[in-house]
Amino acid sequence: MKEGGDFVLIFSYLFSFLLGLCIGSFLNVCIYRLPRGFSLVTPPSHCPSCSVHLKPLDLFPVVSFFWLRGKCRYCGARISPRYPLIELLTGAGFFLITWKYGLTVHSVGLLLLYAVLMVATFIDLDHRIIPDLLIVFALTAGIPLAVLQGPEVLKDGLFGSVLGGGALLIVALLSRGGMGGGDVKLAFVIGWYLGWQKAVLALALAFVLGAALGVLWALRTKKNLKTAIPFGPFLSLGAMLAVLTGDKLISGYLNLWGS
Template sequence: MLALWLLVFITGLAVGSFLNVCIYRLPLGQSLVTPPSHCPKCNHRLGAGELVPVLSYLMLRGKCRCCGARISPRYPVVELATGLAFVLLVMVFGWQIKTLGYLILFCGLLTASLIDWDHQIIPDQISLLLVGAGLILQALQSTGTLINGIIGGLLGGGLLLVLAVLSKGGMGGGDIKLVTGIGVFLGWQLLLVSLFLSFIIGSLLSGIWILIKRQGLKTAVPFGPFLSLGAIITLFYGEQILNWYLNCF
């Protein structure tokens, strides 16, 4: 059994390594396939020994072997986070189609969050992938889950579209599309829980960030990471939060 969990963890590390490629290249409009992985400073093509998740970073001491340029610690952090998330999601939800969907959702949300944090954009490729994958995986479960997913996607996208209009651009198109994908995976009830958590977390952390940076209230803060965090919390605790809320009446 330990060997099986180790395999899940290693798979997550490998997927995390690919997510790093997506995070770096997608906002630049570059291909995810070519050119092969290389140092962005000296263009040194990375060999197999330099592409091992986490271990390569440690062995290279966080620097390029050729030019000595610093490698961001985000790379091993993303790989470790993905590996641990794979193990946790499989442990909690078991070996089922729904779990596969949650793995895809986590990868999409992590990628979208970091790109949004760096560039204040959420590439359409990520949101469309989530919507498409979510619809397929929901359809493989049952007609009921598919309908719930469709309603969740339309409700999520519709609510944020209304907010974008009312706030006159305060909510971006990337956020709207991302929430559509989240809604497809979670269904309409859990989507509402996810949005509630996202706005609460976003308000608190944004306020703290603005105070620390001593910036004005009109400072643009990417909302994608908060939408993603709300969705991840909902995956694990959404049912309990929803039941607690309903029992209050």
């Protein structure tokens, strides 16, 4: 019985990783097409250099990149290594979430959130925007998932979204443009999926990481701290740290003040 249970666990972890690789391939499409207003369905995947439609053998996550040595099979144009990187990051994230939370409705929501955060991160890095369509999708999918988990989860999500989005809205108003509307909406989504406690932790981690890396970036580039840097990636990183380590961090903080 134990061996059977171990096999199921190993299979679920492997499945989640492979699923993440495949989802990561689709996220690459979203990252390229969403900010440009292109359809996610048509035209089919094609080489941006020669426009040849790619065959199934060209589209295996990670494997095709190395098999083709990072070049298009048809015209020899270089393929960005960011494509397999995003696929691997998605696979790793799916594996870690499944490893920590198992296969539940809650973990499905976290997997969905992770995919949304991946897309938001790289679009924000490239274009300094977080598309509204991405936010609408996250909320449309997240509401029924919260309902399925019961009224307590639904209430926690509502409180978390108002707290997370409201906190960044105040920062955006006080900074007079230093914080974008997309960041506020993304914080609203993070609060909905994580609940108020982990939403607060995610925001705190995002601000700490953003400040630390902002200082390092300013020192490296010799620019002042008023130069705008995208905050979406820090929000995403803070949220995932809260997902994977939040219980221990919150418990440790409460124990520290309770002792």
